[in-house]
Amino acid sequence: MTEHVRNRPTREKPGRPLKIKIATIRAISAAVMMVLFILFFMDVHPATTGFLGQTVAGFQFFTSLVGLASGSMKATLLFTLLLLLSMVFGRIYCAVLCPLGIFQDMMIFLSRRYGKRKGIYPKHPKSYPFLWYAILMLTALLFFAGSLILINVLDPFSIFGRFCTLLILAVLSGMNNLLVSLTEHFHLFILTPVTPGPVLWPLFFITYAWLIMVTFMAFYHGRLYCNTLCPVGAFFSLFSRVALFRFSIDEKRCTACGKCGRICRAGCVDPVGGSIDLARCVACFDCMDVCPENAITYRAPALSTREPLQTRRPHSSCPAVRGATALSAKEMPQALMNKGVQKRQFLLTSLAAGGGIMALGLPLGTALARITWESPALPFPVTPPGSLGVEHFSRNCVACLACVSVCPENVIQPGLTDYGMAGIIQPGLDFTRSRCAYTCRACTLVCPSGAILPLSLEKKQRTRIARVVFKEKRCLVHTHKRDCGACAEVCPTHAVHTIRENNIHHPRLKPDACIGCGACQQVCPVNPKAIYVEAARVHETAAPPFFQKQEEKTPEKGMGPGDDFPF
């Protein structure tokens, strides 16, 4: 390859007007988006998080897709907008909207700066289209069958969310607690130590492994992850091949210096063959920026009156055929001759693969979906208020864990297969250490996919997410005839309250008022719990809080406003 790269010194062009490079604009936009995503997932401020959840985080491929599937107008609009964007501009989503993509760009930046190869990416650009499109098809099939399993595992937005929630937030709270110890050593009480929630080790390790993998792949292979494992990337690649605006190399200007091929983060530019694999191109504009001859253009051939520039070049929009290797000049005529055959071959291959996956995937998808929805015996987790019930929640949650990071009580915790395989990683409420705070509705404001719908505090305080169960036989007030009342003390609606008999306070239920916040279950000191809540599969509206009218005869004997002290 190197013999074809002319070693010319880069020419300075004094006449060239100073202009802001489009690659810089792209990088700045991506950086701004990254800041917004971090503000969102790190729960810097509840209002910001809520706003970003409804806007930036809602403008994601899968969050809008599941919203569309459950008939949300807003999500449908956003999804359509994403489709239009990619039809016009190519994989602009991967360039500036995807948090995991931008995360990889940060690693690529570090790699270019500090890596040994200084950004000389693939000598042999790697591409595994079969795997890539197989993942896309399986994800789609499972989604149509009603299972979000692959979306939850592979959605780049959710993956990034889990990096933040499960890893970075844990590190930050550790650092916070270190700072607390340091400042308190000097008797300064300016920070509050935080107690991190429980760690789900399998999920922690999977997320950690994924972080290492994505970081490693980005550092050494650019956007290989996006073009091999990401279903969103695969989906948008279908559009970027035929998008209105496309990158192309002007053969008249190109000197085959190879700079574009070396800088390309997706490994999709073949400077020797003079072609760009538009399917893998993530629209970062670096090649345009780096080209000393201004030979790379980004324009709409359909709108242009001029002759399209690269028609005579072997156009390798067919990754199955082009595979990983850049063609050398010797192979070029061969490639041109084979073009038609290759196209046909690719079509056949994809058809066969599609059929195979369909045959395999549909029954699998249906089976996975069935596990969740047709087993009423399973004790489902309690879903957050605003989620309407287990089914709505599990059908719409993409497991980004934004609600987990925003929950001040740490009561929302990720699970593994709590909702069956179909709803892998989706979170639920865990009352062993905490309860759903009566005055909080943080989770209802942040959900980007509409699994948890916004809820006013008044409505939230009347939404029953679970039903209280009281087993008096286990209650120590009953068994030991002495006061406990932990449940009644914390019940925000007095659905469990106490009545006094023989100077002992006995817990009693008013189940209509119960909203299922789980406070009673958390504090009940006996084991097994004498009072606990069971998930309401469909959330209900609770009666208003219950107030006892008169506590025995006491207040009459008490000291009135004008009375003397009774002692």
Place this chain on the structure above:
Amino acid sequence: METRDTRRSFLKKSLTFSTVAAGTLIFRGIDSLWGQVIPGSLPDLVAVKNGEPAAMFDAAIARAGGMQRFVNPGQTVVIKPNIGWNRPPETGANTHPELVKRIVAHCVDVGAKKVYVFDHAVDKGPQCYEKSGIEFAVKSAGGIMVPGSHQKYFQKVDVPHGETLKSTRVHELILESDVYINVPVLKHHSSSGLTLAMKNQMGVVWNRGYYHLNGLHRCIADFCHVRKPDLNVMDGYRVTLRNGPSRAGKDDVVVRKTLLLSSDIVAIDAAAARIFGKNPEEINYILYGHRTGIGNMDLSSLNIDKINLTG
């Protein structure tokens, strides 16, 4: 127009403020005089009524010999109000912020080195500190809010003579500070009948579940053997009559404008129970505290000073 109004109101405010400040200084001067003149006849319990929280405390502490009787210059003070709930002051779920502020101010005034305030809240700690108004009040009076909802602050101690509670984890400030002031609020409580000074001390331990499991009243009384407060101030300004302790209805909370002060934790609880309308014997932890010699619930044998601020 508007600016003039603002300026005028500002002037008025600052005038009022300085008058109050000057008045306070003079009043405190008299306080200390009393404290020095009649040290022999100090009351066991002071009961005040018909005043705002700060004014009632001023009157009570003056009658009890002034804050300098309890706090020496250079000492560290820990104040433990009830900040258990994420509820605003008007709900009466937490101690009145103005009262806490005044106590902090008195401590600072007599030369306390540090005045710490904390509670191991039932709701989320930082939210309770803010919503109760106590964080702001304490900071503005020169006190320090210390977190109380993290396990790291709680040190394991043995409970001498504990019948049920043999050992527990206690907030280190309770163990380390020179002076411990307990500032409960008088409320109905669904599990113990009433929450008073002794019950308020459940907020200085880590594991409250142990109390509930092994005998609430007995553990509450046992804890007094770890450290009795040097001073107890009962906030009876707003009293929750029923549906306590935290989410009573609007009609359940009445403005009673009372305040009790005593260094006897059992006596102050007995008096508070009477104000509420219960016999002290009905509240088991008061009974246990009396029997085990922690304090005296027999009010007739005590030297009680009663103050009516309107009369």
